[in-house]
Amino acid sequence: MARYYTTPPGVVKRNAILLGATIVTTFVVLRLALFISPDSDFNVGPYNIHHLFTGLLLITLGGIPLAVFRGFTRRLDLALVVFGVGLGMALDEWVYLIATEGTNAAYLLPVSWWGGVTLVALACAYTVALVLYRTWLRPHEQHRPDHPDDGAIP
Numbered sequence: 001m002a003r004y005y006t007t008p009p010g011v012v013k014r015n016a017i018l019l020g021a022t023i024v025t026t027f028v029v030l031r032l033a034l035f036i037s038p039d040s041d042f043n044v045g046p047y048n049i050h051h052l053f054t055g056l057l058l059i060t061l062g063g064i065p066l067a068v069f070r071g072f073t074r075r076l077d078l079a080l081v082v083f084g085v086g087l088g089m090a091l092d093e094w095v096y097l098i099a100t101e102g103t104n105a106a107y108l109l110p111v112s113w114w115g116g117v118t119l120v121a122l123a124c125a126y127t128v129a130l131v132l133y134r135t136w137l138r139p140h141e142q143h144r145p146d147h148p149d150d151g152a153i154p
Contacts, residue, residue, distance in 0.1 A: 009135045011072045016131045018077065019084045020124045026088025027120045031113070038104050050102075052093035058086025091119040 007015075030051060034040060042049045062083030069076060095115020100106035 007070075007072070007134070012131055012134045015072075015080060016127045018080055020127050022081050022084025023088040023091070023120055023123055026085045027092050027116060030089065030092050031116070034104075034107060038108055041104070050093055050097065051089040052097060055086040055089030055091075055093070058082050059090060060086075062086060087123060088120065091123055092116040094119055 042051075042054070062079040062081070062085075065076065065079040066083060093116075095118070096102070096107055096112035099111045099115060100109060106112060
């Protein structure tokens, strides 16, 4: 028999707000910091590490616990924030690395800016769509806290 678990609608909304705010805040902070200091680079030896790659590591660090565990705890909230920061970093640089030559000056070009804005907006729209699906189209699915799979992490 399959175990039943559905995240309560209030938690879904809270998680969506936390994720969206983290993605947008990360994007704004990165853009502002690199506008003020456009020649800031993170180098490891001879390699320039773009924040797309750092973001991918954070997505992995935060996303795996979110995929493995169910429920709503402070540890999962932290994983969600780490995931959101990583996603914001990766989405910010994705179009920049595809559509430009990847220089510090190119990061400030309109194609890089609008590419980042578009991808962050699409990620937030997808998040809102999932919330609407859960809260409006599937309201009959109720969380059952008395069920053995109550979502708690030991």
